[in-house]
Amino acid sequence: MTRQITIFDTTLRDGEQAPGFSMSEAGKLSVARALQALKVDVIEAGFAAASPGDFKSVERIGQEIEGPAICSLARTTPGDIDAAARALKAAPNKRLHVFLGTSPLHREFKLNMTPDEVLTRIKDMVELARTHFDDVEFSAEDAIRTERGFLVEALSIAAEAGAKTLNVPDTVGYSTPDEIYQLFKHLTEKVSKANEVIFSAHCHDDLGMAVANSLAAVRGGARQIECTVNGIGERAGNCALEDAVMAVRTRRDVFNLTTNIDTRQIMAASRALSKATNTHPPRNKAIVGANAFAHESGIHQHGVLKNRETYEIMKPEDVGLSSNQIVLGKHSGKHALAARAKELGWSLEGDHLQAAFDAFKALADEIGLVDSGQLSALLERLESGTQGDAELWTLKRIDIRSPLSPKDHPVARIEMDHGRRGQVTDIASAPGALDAAYRAVSQIMEIPARVEDIEMQYVAADAHDAGEDGQGADVLVDLKANVEGEVFSGRARARDIIPACVSAYIDALNNACAVRRRRNAKAHAA
Ligand code: KIV
Numbered sequence: 247m248t249r250q251i252t253i254f255d256t257t258l259r260d261g262e263q264a265p266g267f268s269m270s271e272a273g274k275l276s277v278a279r280a281l282q283a284l285k286v287d288v289i290e291a292g293f294a295a296a297s298p299g300d301f302k303s304v305e306r307i308g309q310e311i312e313g314p315a316i317c318s319l320a321r322t323t324p325g326d327i328d329a330a331a332r333a334l335k336a337a338p339n340k341r342l343h344v345f346l347g348t349s350p351l352h353r354e355f356k357l358n359m360t361p362d363e364v365l366t367r368i369k370d371m372v373e374l375a376r377t378h379f380d381d382v383e384f385s386a387e388d389a390i391r392t393e394r395g396f397l398v399e400a401l402s403i404a405a406e407a408g409a410k411t412l413n414v415p416d417t418v419g420y421s422t423p424d425e426i427y428q429l430f431k432h433l434t435e436k437v438s439k440a441n442e443v444i445f446s447a448h449c450h451d452d453l454g455m456a457v458a459n460s461l462a463a464v465r466g467g468a469r470q471i472e473c474t475v476n477g478i479g480e481r482a483g484n485c486a487l488e489d490a491v492m493a494v495r496t497r498r499d500v501f502n503l504t505t506n507i508d509t510r511q512i513m514a515a516s517r518a519l520s521k522a523t524n525t526h527p528p529r530n531k532a533i534v535g536a537n538a539f540a541h542e543s544g545i546h547q548h549g550v551l552k553n554r555e556t557y558e559i560m561k562p563e564d565v566g567l568s569s570n571q572i573v574l575g576k577h578s579g580k581h582a583l584a585a586r587a588k589e590l591g592w593s594l595e596g597d598h599l600q601a602a603f604d605a606f607k608a609l610a611d612e613i614g615l616v617d618s619g620q621l622s623a624l625l626e627r628l629e630s631g632t633q634g635d636a637e638l639w640t641l642k643r644i645d646i647r648s649p650l651s652p653k654d655h656p657v658a659r660i661e662m663d664h665g666r667r668g669q670v671t672d673i674a675s676a677p678g679a680l681d682a683a684y685r686a687v688s689q690i691m692e693i694p695a696r697v698e699d700i701e702m703q704y705v706a707a708d709a710h711d712a713g714e715d716g717q718g719a720d721v722l723v724d725l726k727a728n729v730e731g732e733v734f735s736g737r738a739r740a741r742d743i744i745p746a747c748v749s750a751y752i753d754a755l756n757n758a759c760a761v762r763r764r765r766n767a768k769a770h771a772a
Pocket residue numbers: 260345385386387388413415416417418448450
């Protein structure tokens with residue numbers, strides 16, 4: 247029979263407590279909304295006693311998010327339990343997660359407590375927690391390195407004191423799938439009230455086995471997995487929610503499990519988290535990385551264009567992407583180039599295809615990936631047969647006036663050149679100097695856009711080219727601009743940050759214009 251497992255999300259607690267992932271109250275709320283849409287069963291919203299900010303976030307999430315149970319972490323102290331109870335007072339569906347270290351290392355060096363003192367504390371604090379919460383989870387921190395007999399005793403005492411979920415954390419990411427499977431089998435046989443409680447796995451990824459260990463724990467009897475979006479968390483992170491959920495969905499034949507998760511919300515949750523933390527998952531991250539459904543190599547592209555399943559085991563739509571991505575880069579083949587050119591309105595065959603392919607490879611060697619806008623601009627140039635494109639805008643001069651008073655916005659004056667129209671100048675103001683410059687560019691090019699992403703790299707010059715100041719570094723900017731819902735890339739290199747960013751913005755808008763011109767031409771021809 248197919249079993250359902252509970253998804254306990256700890257992105258806002260274990261995830262948030264790791265360096266580089268702290269979030270503002272507003273950021274936490276937006277992630278909590280994304281988790282609600284994802285339909286996780288439990289949201290661990292924070293650690294109410296940790297700081298006034300954490301208290302407030304737990305309180306607001308408890309008040310504003312309906313559906314999942316909202317949970318706060320607490321140490322086994324009356325003060326922590328009381329703080330969590332106050333923070334979650336108004337939450338209609340709430341849980342307390344109380345924890346105490348049980349391993350010899352934690353007992354001796356962190357807690358300075360004897361085994362009997364640990365057992366007494368668990369009993370007293372779980373009982374106290376139950377006076378405030380109907381739903382109490384107990385975690386035996388560092389369970390994996392706890393003596394088996396003592397772990398059974400500690401979990402049994404927690405169950406008898408009223409804990410409804412018994413969490414078995416691999417706090418330091420030390421376990422292996424076989425070991426944790428055996429442990430959960432043992433615990434589900436030996437712990438008191440095993441049939442009345444839910445066993446939970448909480449695995450860290452120090453040895454890269456958090457997802458495999460969580461799934462092995464489920465095979466051994468766990469009914470809840472604790473996980474985080476994008477796998478963020480202490481040190482190497484926690485079990486990644488999207489990996490565990492898509493593994494059981496894709497391999498139902500192996501796991502025979504289901505979850506409540508609406509997998510089509512996975513990308514939205516991942517993006518909400520990236521926005522709140524200013525950190526993107528690595529390109530090659532399973533499910534949510536930029537490469538997870540992207541194909542650049544010619545052989546893979548040819549296969550996927552004929553039948554997606556040649557190189558894909560999941561549908562991109564199932565995780566919330568509109569389609570897979572045939573990425574054009576130096577490894578791409580003619581099939582993919584011709585297919586993308588066709589989407590953009592060019593029908594390339596024979597010598598034309600070969601010429602376009604040669605020019606495309608040269609561009610890809612220079613810039614890496616080539617997006618639709620960059621390809622359109624290249625094909626347009628090839629078609630018109632000119633090197634200096636008559637439709638191209640270039641930056642001539644920037645003047646920025648940045649008043650010191652916070653009441654006045656910076657003003658940018660931009661001078662640009664156009665192949666046909668010649669020189670055009672405009673000014674604009676905005677809260678930031680760069681925003682003012684972008685705005686003036688958009689006014690000149692008559693195309694509104696929003697910068698979504700900027701990556702900057704310093705390219706140091708050779709010592710003999712370093713110039714008078716001995717620095718000589720250039721700035722290389724890769725920028726993504728959203729033009730009415732479509733994203734275009736731009737790139738530029740300059741000696742200074744502001745001209746490099748503005749030129750990259752102009753490049754992205756030139757590419758957007760090239761796509762629009764082709765679309766208009768197609769529409770007129772039809
Ligand atoms: O890793 C861990 O042990 C924890 C506990 C607080 C559950 O995060």
